[in-house]
Amino acid sequence: MSLTAKSRTLDRIDLAILDALQKNGRISNVNLAKQVNLSPSPCLDRVKRLEADGFIEGYYAKLSEQKLNQSLLAHVQVSLVTSNTSVFKTFKEHIVKTPQVVECDMVAGGYDYLLKVRVSDMNEYRQVLGDLVDIPGVGTHHTYMVIEKVKEDTGLRIDL
Amino acid sequence: MSLTAKSRTLDRIDLAILDALQKNGRISNVNLAKQVNLSPSPCLDRVKRLEADGFIEGYYAKLSEQKLNQSLLAHVQVSLVTSNTSVFKTFKEHIVKTPQVVECDMVAGGYDYLLKVRVSDMNEYRQVLGDLVDIPGVGTHHTYMVIEKVKEDTGLRIDL
DNA sequence: GAAAATACCGCAGAATATGCTGGTTTAATT
DNA sequence: AATTAAACCAGCATATTCTGCGGTATTTTC
Numbered sequence: 001m002s003l004t005a006k007s008r009t010l011d012r013i014d015l016a017i018l019d020a021l022q023k024n025g026r027i028s029n030v031n032l033a034k035q036v037n038l039s040p041s042p043c044l045d046r047v048k049r050l051e052a053d054g055f056i057e058g059y060y061a062k063l064s065e066q067k068l069n070q071s072l073l074a075h076v077q078v079s080l081v082t083s084n085t086s087v088f089k090t091f092k093e094h095i096v097k098t099p100q101v102v103e104c105d106m107v108a109g110g111y112d113y114l115l116k117v118r119v120s121d122m123n124e125y126r127q128v129l130g131d132l133v134d135i136p137g138v139g140t141h142h143t144y145m146v147i148e149k150v151k152e153d154t155g156l157r158i159d160l
Numbered sequence: 161m162s163l164t165a166k167s168r169t170l171d172r173i174d175l176a177i178l179d180a181l182q183k184n185g186r187i188s189n190v191n192l193a194k195q196v197n198l199s200p201s202p203c204l205d206r207v208k209r210l211e212a213d214g215f216i217e218g219y220y221a222k223l224s225e226q227k228l229n230q231s232l233l234a235h236v237q238v239s240l241v242t243s244n245t246s247v248f249k250t251f252k253e254h255i256v257k258t259p260q261v262v263e264c265d266m267v268a269g270g271y272d273y274l275l276k277v278r279v280s281d282m283n284e285y286r287q288v289l290g291d292l293v294d295i296p297g298v299g300t301h302h303t304y305m306v307i308e309k310v311k312e313d314t315g316l317r318i319d320l
Numbered sequence: 321g322a323a324a325a326t327a328c329c330g331c332a333g334a335a336t337a338t339g340c341t342g343g344t345t346t347a348a349t350t
Numbered sequence: 351a352a353t354t355a356a357a358c359c360a361g362c363a364t365a366t367t368c369t370g371c372g373g374t375a376t377t378t379t380c
Binding site (some may be wrong): 178188189190200201208 | 335336337338339340
């Protein structure tokens, strides 16, 4: 028994299904079947298998940032003064419970973090940043405020 | 007649629907209706209206980065030497047609860009970066390779 | 070349989506 | 405060879709 999970190879049809679903997560099974030149039954079987095998992690509605008043976006680079376990634990706990932080990546050697912060306006941003720098262990930080979104690609690249 | 588009106010039920859909984009309408204490018909009416009014932009399947072999992630900070229109145009054209660049934000005063690059391995990254720095007008750049994803929140914050 | 496994299709019953109607509540106007 | 108008909701009916099952064809394995 191998260490890696059984990972069946995907044929052209599987890839076409994945691509279709990541572009339209609510397509009906009959239409999906038409699109990949299959009848509904085997198409559904494949979708179920792709879900069970973990290729599809979930389905989500994308909501409008503008309409819901969360269109101000900032990237924040944060350095911790040490990579000490308890410092990181405190930092992570704060990040996780701050809903405006929508993404947090540990980068480079373990002291630096890149956050993506989504807020409605500068006032809210100032408050989030204020709380952030008060976390013990937080050293330098730098804000990159987003002026214009040049490209955004939800979805992975699929070579058909 | 006002300049802003008609934007009806959302009540508690609308917000509950949006929240449910951004957590499970494939929930059936009857189950969604149960969840928000409505009968199916008015629930579907509301969903349709939320879509028409632009609160819901689309539905997408989230695919596994690991399973599809695109699990290496880098943030790249790039500065252009001038904000000259033609320099930016060339830059943007290159970004848009490079599938590994999944996100590109113009930040700060207009010379700096933050890219998010998704690749399968370091070889592919080296190639993407090589092509990037060859674009005329590209000055300094710095790579933040992601070691660990601390937090990732797809979906917006909804106060019920 | 035979046997087994796999993938596909069509069909049928169950579940769901969706348009329509009528009744109720809420809000606006006089 | 009464009347009108508007919005909203539930229930029903029809059309569509989902989904499991059995049968057939194709591919793989021995």
